Amino acid sequence: MGSRDPVIVGIGWSDYPVTPQLDSMDHHALALRRALADCGLEKSDIDGYVCASGFSQNVDDAPNMAEYLRINHRWIDSTSVGGSSFEFHVQHAAAAIEESLCDVVLVTYGSDLLSRAGRMLGTSTFSTGGTRVPGPAQYENCWGNVLAGGYALAARRHMHEFGTTSAQLAEIAVGVREFAGLNPHAQYRDPITVDDVLGSRMIADPLHKLDCCVISDGGGAFIMTTKERARDLAKPPVYVLGAAGAQTHWTISQMPDFTTTAAAQCGPEAFGLAGVRPEEVDTIQVYDSFTITVLLLLEDMGFCKKGEGGAFVETGVLRRGGRQPLNTDGGGLSACHPGMRGIFLINEAVRQLRGEGGEAQVPDCEVAVACGSGGYLSCIATVVLGKEGRS
């Protein structure tokens, strides 16, 4: 491999989970400042910018944000495919850096979803009565489905085909909550049990309240550059070993197979590029919008066979102290979910690979995977990151 190998050198978070004093622009700015401080680069070093438009009242599309933050870029990307946008961004930025389209790429995200809109996202109808709905949503919004209900359709089908149980899904929420207990910023930190999950209010059968992610405020940023440029920076670089994305549908009713996501395509592709097998991954950062999201992505990436995700999570492999700990910052299920959580997956993987995980540190962490899901299990991207570059 060469001197232009793409690496992540700086990471930053704004404040979360509840920050009524910040608006989404504040989150972008705070995260940017902290990512720069983390790596020691100057703002003027940035010549590539990426931003996905999110759940914000502010105008936060890429060209508006580039102006607001005054980024003098020679390469820009506005890919916005929901929560997984940031995993797609890593793929795109890595290619841009390798091709010398730019040298230092900044990715930012900021959201004031909780303080602005409250906790309605998962359990509200998408359009109000009396309105007319254009586009593909015209075939769904009249039925009163809610966001949680879309994922419930996948969970129900998985249960039907493979005998997966609510208790198995609950294991995921319980394990992630244990890590949230180690994160002082996490929205919910008290330990929970499988019975707690099963006893929580049913939102959309078969998903209970504790199968669903939280709603928060928050933001993040990361900075990518070349292996060469990274040499004199503050922190050791984290290498992008492989990144791939794919899409099967956008609206949930168009999902071709309710038990299989596009991770079945982009997971193996990313691992192939990285030259890494799933069993060699030391920590897994998976988009946990709902417990079923994690189960499907794990199966599809190849951590276990299709249909065996329930038994896989019961082994404890993903728990603290297990062989492949999952969502070591407490995830969207417990720590924070400001609407599009994919940037937190990247930042947490980098934190672990640097050995900065504190009490949540995974021992001997050399390879991490971040897998984002955007839309309704629709646009999936997998990123394999390493402490060392490809040999």
Next chain:
Amino acid sequence: MTIEGLQETLVLRALPAPDNASRHYWQSAAEGKLVVQRCTTCGEYQFYPRALCVACAGETEWVEASGRGTLHTFTVIRQNRSAAFAALSPYAVGIVELEEGVRMMSNIVDCDVDALEVGMALEVLLLKAADDVGLPFWRPVAR
């Protein structure tokens, strides 16, 4: 949701804005007929209606559907904080697989939502929501 109660819920709903591809579909449903597209080249059925066949990019024709299907998967919405649907909870949102092989989202009505099962036989129930829009609800076939 009972059939009697259904009609009055229609005004609470966000209705589709028909476009070139969907206008005939919604209009037919308003007139009591469920139609789907079939490709004139490769013969594939598709839903939702589009300006091309998604399999081969060919042109499509309209075919009347049998109105029978099975429940592919479903959820029961226990909590919807929107004013329009809050009073209807709990209600079933399902993915129906039509005999023609295509799938659509709908409400499964005229049933006990706690008795629904994946694979159960369903039949369509078309209700007129506006002059240009009929909505295809589905209900379990009486055994």
